[in-house]
Amino acid sequence: MALRSMRVRGALAAAFATLTLTTVAAAPASAAPPHNRVDAAAATTWLAQPAVLAGYIGDGTEAYAGATAKAALAVQVRGQNPASFGGVDLLARLRGLLGADGRFTDRSAFGDFSNAFSQSFGILALEPSGGAPNSAVAFLAASRCTDGGFPLQFAQPVCDSDVDSTAMAVQALIAAGRRSDAAPGIQWLVSNQAADGSFAAFGTANTNSTGLAAQALAAAGRPVAWQKARQFILSLQVGCDGAAEDRGAIAYSPAGFDPSTAPRATAQAVPGAAGAPFADLSGTGAAPGAPSLARRSKRLPL
Incomplete structure (x- = not known):
């Protein structure tokens, strides 16, 4: 127990x-x-x-x-x-x-x-403190699948590229100064982005995967693809017409708002919508208090 x-x-x-x-x-x-x-x-x-x-x-x-x-x-x-x-x-x-x-x-x-998440976060965590070990970066780069994406699990019989893992690997490799190794992953992400800007996991377009992919696209300097991903995320944000306690939250998928999945979806989607890769996050200048949501007037201009 x-x-x-x-x-x-x-x-x-x-x-x-x-x-x-x-x-x-x-x-x-x-x-x-x-x-x-x-x-x-x-x-x-x-x-x-x-x-x-x-x-x-x-x-x-x-x-x-x-x-x-x-x-x-x-x-x-x-x-x-x-x-x-x-x-x-x-x-x-x-x-x-x-x-x-x-x-x-x-x-x-x-x-x-x-x-792949452990490997990528390990590199991201060590990079600001003297740099990540070359062996760790090389291992991640070598795990790439032949189609350019990265798998979640290493050393599998079949290398299966995964959106979330590729997004993490791309961010880590760019942070470590290995843009050439990240380039195939970036291209794989762009080629797997849906017309509405979303990215899918297990066949379902969702804001968790789209949020991570958006971070990677921002890190890679791909503004058009990032903006499309951002618009998808924002399209699933609860607005002023939603319940007061849900406003500002982001739904997991277009299927509708679910309070059981929204907390994680919101947490994972926010950095992507912000265009803030993990390597660029900083608390410097943060101020106390949260902004209030102001309802906009629906009156049409005269």
Whole structure:
């Protein structure tokens, strides 16, 4: 029961880390001033509690590469020191999970859950602190499928390109200065964008995948494709005609607003709509308080 409770707390910590990143990503989305500094700080403080942090990145006997990398990146975005967070040197811990082959892997009795997200976030987290190891970047670049996209799982019999994984890999490779290695992935994303600007996962156009792809397109300097993705995301945002408690949220898919999927969809779509790649996120200049939604007049001009 204690282990299950720790896993649940770890999942909550993951959500808070993601929201910490998205709150500071929202600033470039419009002309509105940066906001949500108070909430982001509270989330970071909560995550720094030793028991909570251990439940997310692993305790003394287990360590999870993806979680460690996400936490380190979130801490850096908040302007704090990832080498001393919650009593843990997140960067040293992450480097300790780098194998001789350049892959970040989990150390756990429950198995290795590392994948393209772990690898990409590992590079993104280490790049601002002296640069990501060349072996880690080379491993990610070499995982590319023949069609130009990137798979979620490494070393599979069939390399299956995935929108989300390709979007993450492209961002990481660009952040590491490897644009030539990212180029095929960028082209694969553009070729897999639907006419309405969306990207799909498992056959369903959704704002989660579109948000990640939009971040990659922004990082790659593809404004036309990014703008199309952004318009799709904004088309699924709840406006003034929606329930007061839902306004501003982003639905997962065109099927309609679902409060069970909207929190994650909104968190993942905001950086994409803002045109803010993970490597560019910064809490600098963020101010407390959230803007209020003002209903626009529907009166037609005379």
